[in-house]
Amino acid sequence: MxxxxxxxxxxxxxxxxxxxxxxxxxxxxIKKILSAEFESPSDEYVTFLTRQVYSGKIMQSVRDQFSxxxxxxxxxxxxxxxxxxxxxxxxxxVVLPQTSTPVTESEEEVEADSELERKxxxxxxxxxxxxxxxxxxxxxxxxxxxxxxxxxxxxxxxILLDDNNRKPIVxxxxxxxxxxxxxxxxxxxxxxxxxxxxDDIYSYAxxxxxxxxxxxxx
Numbered sequence: 294m295x296x297x298x299x300x301x302x303x304x305x306x307x308x309x310x311x312x313x314x315x316x317x318x319x320x321x322x323i324k325k326i327l328s329a330e331f332e333s334p335s336d337e338y339v340t341f342l343t344r345q346v347y348s349g350k351i352m353q354s355v356r357d358q359f360s361x362x363x364x365x366x367x368x369x370x371x372x373x374x375x376x377x378x379x380x381x382x383x384x385x386x387v388v389l390p391q392t393s394t395p396v397t398e399s400e401e402e403v404e405a406d407s408e409l410e411r412k413x414x415x416x417x418x419x420x421x422x423x424x425x426x427x428x429x430x431x432x433x434x435x436x437x438x439x440x441x442x443x444x445x446x447x448x449x450x451x452i453l454l455d456d457n458n459r460k461p462i463v464x465x466x467x468x469x470x471x472x473x474x475x476x477x478x479x480x481x482x483x484x485x486x487x488x489x490x491x492d493d494i495y496s497y498a499x500x501x502x503x504x505x506x507x508x509x510x511x
Contacts, residue, residue: 300334331371334363349419354426361439373385420472420491421450424465427494428452428501432462435502436509449475460508462496463501476500 297410307331336356343351421443429438442456450467454460464475464483473496475483488494494501 331367334360334367335414339363347419347422349423352426354430357438358426358429417445417450418467420467421465423447423491424450424467424474424494425452427491428462430496431495431501432505435505454505462504477504 331336334342339356339360340351342363343355347355347359419449425441425443429441432438432441436454440455441462442453444451444453444456444458448468450465452459452462452465454462461477461481463477466473466475466485472488473485474488474497475485476497480485486497495503
């Protein structure tokens, strides 16, 4: 309504109208671009954001992985903003009584808080990310690499098939000076082998592929 007032006879100003029209035009164009990036991030957008958080070389495999991460991050960001606005609206509308009984947290709330605290203590390292990409590279000709997921924990970084804890591919135990690659046996036990660099993972490609083929054949 405010923009329409600028076009009335009493408030007519040609320069201001042109400026407003241009702003509306470019605003609409930028919103259209952002909407498209939100649904399917372009390579340029993915590369731009990846460079803000990842210092390694951005190969196509890295770009493919971060494309999904960025898509999830944008959706999470939007959900957080929506929830924040809803909470503000509720807080403004609800009038609390003068006296109230103490409110105790539910078990679900306590568990949710504990989960957030646990995740805050987890730090995914660059070596773990590179190790994850190495596993995907090894399995590229065996399965659709979109089925390969990374789930970091405080003690190790797990690489899973179908994001399923029952289908561990390997575990990257990189939290100490000596790195270990934990290969998974058929009984789900670990066979830890020491490695010096992330590239050493490729030496165990055969065992990694056999583990995945075992899950696929089940």
